Amino acid sequence: MKYFPMEVIDKISSTLNGQDIVRFIQSNSALYYRAQHPSFWKHLCELNGINYCHPDTTWKELFCSGELSTMCPHLNTNMLDPSFIKAKKQLIWSHLKNNRETAYDTDHYATDKHSIILKLSSLHIMELWCNTCIGFDYFHSDTKQGSKSESYIMKKLTKKLGSVTQEIDTKKRQEIESDIFRIQFRNSTTHIIQKDWHTSWLLFISGKTIHHPGPLLNTKIARQDGSLNPALFLGKDFELIGNLTRWYIERMYGVSGTIVSSESLKEKAEYCKLLHSIRLRQQMNSSLRYPFNH
Structure with missing residues (x-):
């Protein structure tokens, strides 16, 4: 093996599974020494087209997990760079002015003709794809989709693309969040949030x-x-919000503390009075949506 160029050895190593690579590096002292450094495992991941990793996962753990073949090769940590995010936000949000449902970034990776597709509307909250490669639904992100590292990059990218600064169209976000507010209680569980935050949010989405x-x-x-x-x-x-609003707030704004579902309080006697007021509000909301015809 000592007569083989390191490039060839690395290429062979990159094709092995977790068990085989451990045996392989033990066959040569120089290779074993190189394998003690994270850069060795990172290089093997890069040879498989993956150059991103969850911060809580080592490159060795990622390579030995066997997930490389299922991960999107068009994502990378450079996509989280401020200059990249600024350019993509301007493109996506300007497109959303004309198309409420979906924005396409057809220049995501020009060489591979892949595109970022971002849905940001009242019914599709922060769905993001690397087209033809991977689908990541931020609205239902509790379900397992993709690897830990892949989901990490997609979540970070989605949050950055969805955020709004003064240079991006604030009015568009207000319109979208206003739509979410209007339909949030349709067939929905209610959740409890602080009144002062809710009031500030209403001032924002109303354009005040x-x-x-x-x-x-x-x-x-x-x-x-x-x-x-x-x-x-x-x-x-406190005030009440629906499932749709809860998911949106958690992903777009972030939450400190816990958002409690009213459903989780039903079995506890101490919340009887509080639940009664919630049920009255729910009945009022229902009557407003379905007024009697006279």
Whole structure:
């Protein structure tokens, strides 16, 4: 093996599975020494077309996991660079002015003719694809799609592309979030969030301010142990949001603390009064959606 160029040895190594690569590197002292450095495993991943890795995962763990063959080769950490994000946001959000549903970035990887497709509308919250390679649905990101490293890059990229600064069309985001607000309770579980954040959010989506409320600090309505305070009042201390809004807030704004579902309180007697006020609000919302015909 000592007469083989390292390029050839690396190429052979990159085709082996996790068990075989361990045996292979033990057959040569020089190769074994190289394998002690992360750069060796990173190079093997790059030879498989993958140059990104979850920060909690080592390159060795990624290579030995066997996930390389299923990962999208067109994603990379350079896509999170501010200059890249700025250019893509301008392209995507300007397109959304004319097409509410979908924005196509056909210059994602010109050499491979792949495109980023971003859906950002009231019914499709932050769906993102590297076209023909991978689908990643940010709206249903609780389901397992892709590897840990792949999902990490897609989530980071999606959040950065969806964020709005002064240079991007703030009005478009206000329109989209206003649509989400209007339809959020259709066939939906209700969730509890702080009143002050909800009020700031309504001011933003109504166009009364250009400043969005930032991350949801859902901690004032919790007790010291983190559970929901049962002495709260609906409309004074907290407000209700639907599933659609909850998923959107978690992905676009971020949350500190826990967003509690009203469904999780039904079996606890201390929340009886609080749940009664929630049910009354739900009935009011239902009557507003389905008014009687006179």
